[in-house]
Amino acid sequence: MDKINLSGTIAVITIFISLFLSLFLITVKTAHKLSNRLFAFFLVLTVIDMSVNLGYSSDISLDARLFRSSVFFLQLPTFYLYVLSVCYSDFRLKPKHLVHIIPFLIANLILLPRFYTVDQASKISFLAKSSSMPEIQLNHIFIHIQIALYIIAAFMILKEAKKIYLENYAGASIESLNWLFQFTLALSGFYFIALLKNIFKFTEYPYISEWLKIGLFLFELLIISWYLYKALNNPTLFRNIDSKLKLVKNIIYEEKNSEPSAANENEYSEELLKLKKYMIDEKPFLNPSLTIQDVSDGIGIPVRDLSVLINHKLEQHFYDFVNTYRIEKAMDLLKDVTKNKLTILEILYDVGFNSKSSFNTAFKKHTGNTPTAYRKNL
Incomplete structure (x- = not known):
């Protein structure tokens, strides 16, 4: 009971800070509106993902519960687009970026035949056996592949942006790029722990998974608080580079x-x-x-x-x-x-x-x- 109360308390605090930071990013006066909005959206998606683990789902339809879980497929694409918008001053959202929602669509399409389109009793049975259902297992595999690909892509963007910056600029923004690299590294650590949690969840040691869940909530709280501290102290944190510049x-x-x-x-x-x-x-x-x-x-x-x-x-x-x-x-x-x-x-x-x-x-x-x-x- 104490473990549940601890994880719930940390999650609620993290959700509150995330929503507060989202509001700050949307309302603060800055030239980097797109970057702020993308990160605010990332935080909102994080809040939705965290709410899955709080256990307050009795008033939510079964369809909404599973759909809410699939929202995670939008988190990493949003963060990747955020990194692009921070690094490049001329970055704009275009129709081609809709390709990033394909994993989210596939994850839900997989669930259509045996969940979204069946009766209530079948849905309850599906959720009761969710850990052994091939659709859920396949989506778990997709999630971890997506995490790896987007984290690698984010690091590659940051590496190239830093090189371009060093070759063309002489201001203080190199520190901002270094900080974003550190933030991405922290996220990588977070998702690695999440992977371990999911692995232990299906082993003979599920209690380790529960403790890792509490650790994840605490880690997420620290990451969001760190970003909030940076944002409040440096509302104009980033100075972007021109994507037309060549190495x-x-x-x-x-x-x-x-x-x-x-x-x-x-x-x-x-x-x-x-x-x-x-x-x-x-x-x-x-x-x-x-x-x-x-x-x-x-x-x-x-x-x-x-x-x-x-x-x-x-x-x-x-x-x-x-x-x-x-x-x-x-x-x-x-x-x-x-x-x-x-x-x-x-x-x-x-x-x-x-x-x-x-x-x-x-x-x-x-x-x-x-x-x-x-x-x-x-």
Whole structure:
């Protein structure tokens, strides 16, 4: 009884927080409305899925009960679309995305012959033997295959988005992408535990499944609370990238048939000198939201050529390239005895960073020391 009360209490708290976060995401003023709405829908689907395990189903028709269970097939597709919308600024929902509801439709179509279209007595008998019914077993297999495919797809999208970001942007959004990666990793852990729960449910140790269910409710509460904390503290958390941008390796691949001539090499050398002069004279790196497009506009070199120059010829991401200048500027300020009253926070903002963690990471990568340690050792 205590176990049931514990799981029910955790589930109710999680449902309340999820609905509160959904309301916040829908009503908050932001440029990322689609992303917020997709995640809000994901949370609502999660609430519906959780309600299946609460046991309050006496007033719900048998059809509605089983249909409610099939809603899970919409969760991962919604999360995948959410990841796409977060990563790419020009992402829009299109008719082609309806393909993601096919598993949900199939899961319900499978149940038509022996559940949805039969009489009440047959439905009761079906549910009583649900664990041994091939339709239910098949849907369980589909669910776990779907989880694996969508989680892998989400990680692939994030991996490519991060590469594109590093090659074309120099703001603080890399931390947002890292955080979304961590969130997806946490979801992966959650669904892995859910898989274990389902496995133990059909073994000689069903009590382990019950304890794992409580653990899942608690884990879900922690994940949702974590997201709520992030959302409330950073309502404009994500800055998307343009999906039309190409990875440099793809640009190089497209040009692999054209051998670089001496003239081209000379052109690269001239462009490199022009770029370095521009960075030193104009100091565009002081702009915390600097993009490769901004630099391209400033020196008159096409983005495509500039991207190849920095990311391929210099073998350095644009993100790291810009941060090198920022760190050099920060080092100058730390060495300047007339600036010794400036705090580390003031310095990082002065040189173009807008995040203490990203500044510390970049500074240690460049110098081997933290900014505070570097200043003390002078």
